[in-house]
Amino acid sequence: MIYPRIIAHRCGGALAPENTLAGLHLAARLGCRGVEFDVMLAADGVPVLIHDEMLERTTSGRGRVAEMSSAQLGLLDAGSRHHPAFAVEPVPTLAEALRRCAALGLWANVEIKPSAGQDAETGRAVARLAAAASGKLLLSSFSPIALRAAADEAAQLPRAMLVGAIEADWRERIAETQACALHCAARALTTADMEAVRAAGLPLACYTVNRRDDAERLFAMGVCAVFTDRPDLWSAAEM
Ligand code: G3P
Numbered sequence: 001m002i003y004p005r006i007i008a009h010r011c012g013g014a015l016a017p018e019n020t021l022a023g024l025h026l027a028a029r030l031g032c033r034g035v036e037f038d039v040m041l042a043a044d045g046v047p048v049l050i051h052d053e054m055l056e057r058t059t060s061g062r063g064r065v066a067e068m069s070s071a072q073l074g075l076l077d078a079g080s081r082h083h084p085a086f087a088v089e090p091v092p093t094l095a096e097a098l099r100r101c102a103a104l105g106l107w108a109n110v111e112i113k114p115s116a117g118q119d120a121e122t123g124r125a126v127a128r129l130a131a132a133a134s135g136k137l138l139l140s141s142f143s144p145i146a147l148r149a150a151a152d153e154a155a156q157l158p159r160a161m162l163v164g165a166i167e168a169d170w171r172e173r174i175a176e177t178q179a180c181a182l183h184c185a186a187r188a189l190t191t192a193d194m195e196a197v198r199a200a201g202l203p204l205a206c207y208t209v210n211r212r213d214d215a216e217r218l219f220a221m222g223v224c225a226v227f228t229d230r231p232d233l234w235s236a237a238e239m
């Protein structure tokens, strides 16, 4: 699988409100080739872009994402917490985000981020929509249940297992989830981990890397891509 080297974290990184269409457009304008975003189910089962189970940190809403319909979420302001200039940004649906990625030529890492107890449903719903999308994409999740459900729904889609540190049982977990890549926290990566993952022939990508020197060190170790809140630190040609 070919990864873009620099992947804008939560759409546009720190330069736009997270998990919004404005972030996707900003990433494209910066010359990014790839973006990552988080996807959860609304109360009506529609996958939407949001990181937290609760609405307060990033939107004008209150309460649980899982208790609001996608239509209600689409009426919230998911931009002002970042900056008032983004006040009209809604919580987008995954379907709309995938259409925009395809139109903008952005590779998308769709992170399946289930709310509590919704792992399998979220994995299935995300995989179903992703399988119908026309752009290039990769699914990932910290949830093994969500990854397996995604594999059952659309086995043809590439999937990455997300972890913090790489634990001793990572090979078994990769086998269980049928993932073809591993994404880990940059701060927890050791040279021994890197060698083991490379020996297994798996691509390894690291989050969240907000300094160029840290990214260069990781690339020199053999990491294939980094997720960053600061895609503006690289030129289009370097991404
Ligand atoms: O997919 C990489 C990264 O986004 C995982 O952490 O919490 O930012 O979704 P988080």
Ligand code: MG
Residues within 6 Å of the ligand: 010, 036, 037, 038, 111
């Ligand atoms: Mg994420």
